[in-house]
Amino acid sequence: MKSKSLYASFYEIIQKIPEGKVATYGQIASLAGYPGYARQVGYALNSIPEGVDIPWHRVINARGMISIKKGGGFDDIQRLMLEEEGVIFDSNNRIPLSTFQWLPMYDSHDE
DNA sequence: GCAGTGACTAGTA
DNA sequence: ATACTAGCCACTG
Numbered sequence: 001m002k003s004k005s006l007y008a009s010f011y012e013i014i015q016k017i018p019e020g021k022v023a024t025y026g027q028i029a030s031l032a033g034y035p036g037y038a039r040q041v042g043y044a045l046n047s048i049p050e051g052v053d054i055p056w057h058r059v060i061n062a063r064g065m066i067s068i069k070k071g072g073g074f075d076d077i078q079r080l081m082l083e084e085e086g087v088i089f090d091s092n093n094r095i096p097l098s099t100f101q102w103l104p105m106y107d108s109h110d111e
Numbered sequence: 112g113c114a115g116t117g118a119c120t121a122g123t124a
Numbered sequence: 125a126t127a128c129t130a131g132c133c134a135c136t137g
Contacts, residue, residue, distance in 0.1 A: 006134075025119055040134055042118035047135085061119065068118045075118090 006034060007044040014045075017058045020086040021101040024062050031102065042067065057081040064094040 009032040017023050029037035045056045057078040061067040068075040079089065087099055 029119090034133095036120090036132060037134085038119040039117065039132065040119090043116095043134065045118055056118085059118075062121090066118080078118090 006032070006037065006040055007047065009033060010041050010044045011048075011052070011054055014054055014056065014059060017055055017101055020099070022058045022060050022064075022082065022087060022095055022099050023101050024060060024064075025067075026062055027100075027102045028059060038062075058085075060095060064096075064100070 010028055013028045013031045014023070025038035025041040026035075028041050029035055032041075034040070041059065045054070045059060048054050048056060066075045066078050068078065082095075083089075087095060089095060
């Protein structure tokens, strides 16, 4: 089997996300073979090794919003980078379903 | 090994 | 709609 670390598996999935598309932490974890590891995905992104190009900005939470609450302005950076790739935000600051690469389920709880 | 922490999620109030 | 709680699991000290 692959002796790669969890993070490496997450990175692979994230790198497979095409431009203009996004994915949730939970989806990435499941696709990596570790369902329920959503938190670790976020943790992994925070530990991204230098010199590696990983589109961390294409990773969002299950609400279709940016989860980063850091004051470093990373949340703003993520939004800008997404917009540059063609990702749009609605009035609720949320990304439409059509933008999700993988989305098996979704509650119709939106407006 | 234990306690605290966290870029999460789903459920409940 | 928001606020809080519990479950989740790896990393750090």
